[in-house]
Amino acid sequence: MTFFSAGIFRRRNVVAIAVAALSFTAAPAMAAEQNPGSTSFIPSPPALAASAWVLMDAASGQVLVEHNANERLPPASLTKMMTAYIAEDEIENGDISLDDQVRISEEAWSTGGSRMFVREGTSVPLIDLMRGIVVQSGNDATVAVAEYIAGSQSAFADLMNEYVRRMGLQNTHFVNPTGWPAPDHYSSAMDLATIARHIIRDFPDHYDLYSEKYFTWNDIRQPNRNRLLWRDPSVDGLKTGHTEAAGYCLVASAKQQDTRLIAVVMGTSSDEARAQETQKLLSYGFRYYETRHLFDAGQPLTEARVWGGTQDQVGLGLADDLYITVPTQGDTETETRTSLDGDLQAPIQAGQQLGTLEVLRDGEVVRSEPLVALSGVEQGGFVKRLWDGLLRFVQGLF
Structure with missing residues (x-):
């Protein structure tokens, strides 16, 4: 069975920041919206019967x-x-x-x-x-x-x-x-x-x-x-x-x-009314909003250090394509930020959630998606694990 969801997870240890200049809205447009320094203006949506x-x-x-x-x-x-x-x-x-x-x-x-x-x-x-x-x-x-x-x-x-x-x-x-x-x-x-x-x-x-x-x-x-x-x-x-x-x-x-x-x-109140009221909503939506594709599923977004594994790095990305909805007029700067859920220890399974991708507008998080491992990392041998443990100890001292 196919089920999808957008997860929101606690953010720890920021590891990368990417900035994309995109128009973006994150909240229901229940009132006229105008951002300082932006040319976008979204009027209040229609009131329906x-x-x-x-x-x-x-x-x-x-x-x-x-x-x-x-x-x-x-x-x-x-x-x-x-x-x-x-x-x-x-x-x-x-x-x-x-x-x-x-x-x-x-x-x-x-x-x-x-x-x-x-x-x-x-x-x-x-x-x-x-x-x-x-x-x-x-x-x-x-x-x-x-x-x-x-x-x-x-x-x-x-x-x-x-x-x-x-x-x-x-x-x-x-x-x-x-x-x-x-x-x-x-x-x-x-x-x-x-x-x-x-x-x-x-x-x-x-x-x-x-x-x-x-x-x-x-x-x-x-x-x-x-x-x-x-x-x-x-x-x-x-x-x-x-x-x-x-x-x-x-x-x-x-x-x-x-x-x-x-x-x-x-x-x-009637067959005709439901058609008319629905048309109002659709017309408003297409007039003032459009869909933007940000990232593909499986697209490498960042790499993270893996301790005690057969390899030292693992690529991170999204399990599903990521879309956002933006105003059709004006530009608002939007940031995307990736973060890890602590230090990564092998073994790691492909598809395992290891962090979070956040979409921000004006410094406020408006969308969060889980970051997953794009490949698996097997646990290293005794010597590799011992060496990585020593490296972590030394890094912790400085």
Whole structure:
């Protein structure tokens, strides 16, 4: 399974400093921002007619705009993003296949709400059920997939909550795979943006599914309920939701040049309103921000002394590509700084965390990522370890 995170670690023993002149923002743009000596000016983001919203950069994970982002709200069919993600993960792991024939149970067939209109007792290819989930928001297709993976809806809900834990979602708990209203079934705009980011980044080969505008099954042609797929050519996903308690909700993603944004809007008053409010967020984000790539995964950023090893130096870098989000206007100087977690003793494993890379703006840390060993270092022989120990002792005296 693929899960990613940005770690923040205690900084000790600074070993290198690199300076890059980049425009950069590190905090949600909740008010007009203007830096002394900079030409950049970012106006306040639009106020939306919604209960909660988030605008996130898909590459960097930075939140550009938020309102009630962590409030626990009914997610309606936005729940199906997690159901689809789990199916995509199972496919990626080779446990199931898009060609699998899924038997439709009576429980799946009789599920109320929006439907794909599968028939009880028939077998449906998994790829078509995935379209039924994503394009048609079919509760029947969703239940069928949940039963196929976990045996029952309740067992699948347990699996969903395990993924919630692994993704680090703080304000989400699922009771069913569809989003059917239930007392303890909730999520937040921030958590839903995070799920969408996982879908986009973890399984890019499956993402085209979220941009499909129509799907026909049982001679019934249904449109994707995401109106922005027709209005904005940069929008290519993800999912709509609606119940009386949740209102009209939308998680949308759009890409312009090298910048991909995720917008989550919850609790609007109509289908049209959720499209309009989401468009406001996306337009604001693309107007005032862009994504910058700082470092590649595995790129050597610094070297560190290793004691008692078969070699004296080890290269350090990042396990994942590092992106930041910057204003589209003006320049602000940004620093990157590497630090070690104390003296390094062999043996060292490739990929082992040995320090931290910090991104600073105006001297303040705004982003931290773990520095890892780019290669392994085996423990040296007795003489090498004895010699290195003597060197450390002598250096400690001066």
